[in-house]
Amino acid sequence: MIPPMSTTATPATASHPVVTEAIELARDARLLGSTAAILGWDQETMMPGGGLEHRARQLAQLARIEHSMATSERLGELLEKAAEATASLPETHPDRVNVREFRRDYDKATKLPATLVEELASTSSIAQHEWAEARKASDFPRFRPWLEKIVRLNREKADCFGWDRANGERWDGLADSYEPGCTAKYVEGVFVPLRKRLQPLLDAVKGSSRRPDGSFNDHPMDLDSQERFARFVSGAIGFDYQRGRLDRSTHPFCSGSHCNDVRMTSRYSKNCMLDGLGSTMHETGHGLYEQGLDPNWISAPMGEAVSLSIHESQSRLWENQVGRSLPFFRWAKQRMPEHFGNAAGHFSAEQLYSAANVVEPGFIRVDADETTYNMHVMIRFEMERAMISRDLDVKDLPGEWNRLYKDYLGLVVPDDRRGCLQDVHWSGGMIGYFPTYTLGTLYAAQFFEKAKEAMPGLEDGFAKGEFRPLLAWLNANIHRHGRRYLSADLCTQVTGAPLSADPFMRHLEAKLKPMYGI
């Protein structure tokens, strides 16, 4: 199903000179982006507070120069000639992929007028501040005019990028930046059946009288030991510390300057070791994807991640399919005494496993469990889609949000701080982004089912610390392709079927049914 991979993605035959020239010029602009990535990482992890104002200037300058390099006429002409020169190559040939994807990026970058780019940037810069204040005070009216402006500018943006006016909708023009080729119709086709199966499962869990043992979620553990253990675990599953780092930050992230210098962060909570471990597994999944990209194609599409959803599939897979499994905890429990002494001695691997899998509907997306998380995402998708299509007036957002939380999760939202003001995305100008979280979750389950099929006994190996077979499989089947395929096509390539909610539901049901006796 997967075409055989050569050890390097560099074509065996020499490229046409105009192709080489176009690709090198386009890579040069990306190189500046990789510099900005280091500055961004530094800002979150190392920079003293006094550096903030100047850092904003440095990053704005890099963005400005990068944009001018990435939209130069010369680059456009070269890419056009390179497209002609590669037209007869196979679709998946590295030269053709690089030229095609660089052109996609070039077209997008040149379609937005500089005035709109600047207005979006300056608006979201203020809007993020206003949002933070509004959230603190649970004051939606304060944020409303900014969200209205962001929605308006995003509509303009979608129209600049363009969308299928016969069969599509305006939201599609926004989603494509985060998830190439993604449309609202596609998302809906995935989400509707997912919800149909999630809802009864959640109802059964809520109705069950059996409750898994969650006591390990309230057991204090030393923070430095947690960090050392997290570093040990991420190394054990395959993160190469010669080509990356793990530090602490307020909000965990993984910043990929390039595959040989991957910067991850995590955070640890004194009372709940599983929070920090889960966050580290998640970021390590992102990090392993970055490290698995082709080092011959740094700063070029053949060496870049497909999309946000495929990136999220890698983080979710290691966080959930691996890091919330019983075999994983059997192994982890064995290795914990080296880092914690006897501090968790009286907890069994089964208790860790059940603590990691408690289901509990709540108001906050980032605190949600594996089951309810997707409900949060679906609600946001419905909201932003309706705001962009004008079916929903921004002023009605809180009411509609709260109605859906009652409907999906049975919760009465007490205030907008714990409601429609909780996420940073919209204030940062990002509309069309949310669905990638759930798409990634579903891809993770579908990829993992395929991996288990390809490697019988895969999960049993986790209990012995054998994670490399899974990583090698992901390297070969997903990471090394770079942007050769769109997300949906990659899924079919890898699993033989289009994306479906079934593997994820099987994953959840196999875990929750015995745990909740349903």
Place this chain on the structure above:
Amino acid sequence: MIPPMSTTATPATASHPVVTEAIELARDARLLGSTAAILGWDQETMMPGGGLEHRARQLAQLARIEHSMATSERLGELLEKAAEATASLPETHPDRVNVREFRRDYDKATKLPATLVEELASTSSIAQHEWAEARKASDFPRFRPWLEKIVRLNREKADCFGWDRANGERWDGLADSYEPGCTAKYVEGVFVPLRKRLQPLLDAVKGSSRRPDGSFNDHPMDLDSQERFARFVSGAIGFDYQRGRLDRSTHPFCSGSHCNDVRMTSRYSKNCMLDGLGSTMHETGHGLYEQGLDPNWISAPMGEAVSLSIHESQSRLWENQVGRSLPFFRWAKQRMPEHFGNAAGHFSAEQLYSAANVVEPGFIRVDADETTYNMHVMIRFEMERAMISRDLDVKDLPGEWNRLYKDYLGLVVPDDRRGCLQDVHWSGGMIGYFPTYTLGTLYAAQFFEKAKEAMPGLEDGFAKGEFRPLLAWLNANIHRHGRRYLSADLCTQVTGAPLSADPFMRHLEAKLKPMYGI
């Protein structure tokens, strides 16, 4: 003697529009340099090994873009107009200073043909590698052709920059980049009397039968405690950790991205706490200079250090005049138990002081004590001056080097590894740099004498941890001027006299005479 400082260096009256435009355009290029500084710091402290190759590409790109911005025709035209617009302002007016110094930099940058810049860069990149290998094997003939090429390219460079053919020499054209306005004649005028007084002092020390107690230099102390103590001391003398950091690196340095984000590094040795403390005091001196620059003029000459020698004066002053004084050790000794417990309990402040001031001629510059250090520098100045003027053929360097070590320090150099191959500077293409180390040492002593005169009881305060008066004096008299004056003029401004070896000799003699009973 010092003109009164306004609280901010921004002119009270609005600048001429062309001045503002010229300065902003010139600052924009510098801003990219401050980005490169962060990448350089990251490379030495945080970057995983795998990032090296890509980092070189990132830095080369930043240098290329910065050079093209810093030499643009548009900038040249604007600076010319701005020079006219500021011609009637006082010499020390911020606008006039900025325009004058930006023009100096512009002229220097545009005088070097790009081909020579590239040849120097690529030659020294290989030469540094060849030098490292040659040093390991103590194999001068291996390095010789590279040094010959570097000398030849530096001669060309000097001719491009220009030098006074009537009264000067070619070396001057090189030194000016590190030390604006510096000439070989000036250096000679400082070094010759210095040596005349240093030599008899050194002979007396060597001839004395009394030896200070150096036992603390061989007393193991915990490394992490050393680092915490170093951080405490640098904070206590005034380094602001809200606007800077201290990390570890193989070779200590201070990298100033700008005054609100100063990155210092140090290194610690298990057996000699004073090594790490001295290195931290030295880098903190650099760091305090950077933090003392005017925040209104980040990325502009009014907010930049005068020269390498003045920078070095600040590091040496805190390292030697403060950090090797008895009052300093009285204070430090009192604060050590908080960081080391009783690990150095049986050493007195006097023993720390004497251990920090042992004189011992050796082969290696970077390991040298305060007295012999300058001999190492003088030898290097003689050598590079002779190579540039063709009085010395590169092939004769080892013999001449060894002859001077016998002459200045009474040492027989055993091999070139511990002789003319020990320093990185020449292999890195830097000729004209070495004298700034000794000029800085002398400036430090002269500034400190003046500070003591201005603030009676200054040193006694050190014993009570009172370092802020000295820092405030340096801030007002040196740091806040930025590049308003050339080094030599600043010295006269601050101390009322041109640079002289006398204050330094008084400093040394006052310390060594009682210590060695001479």
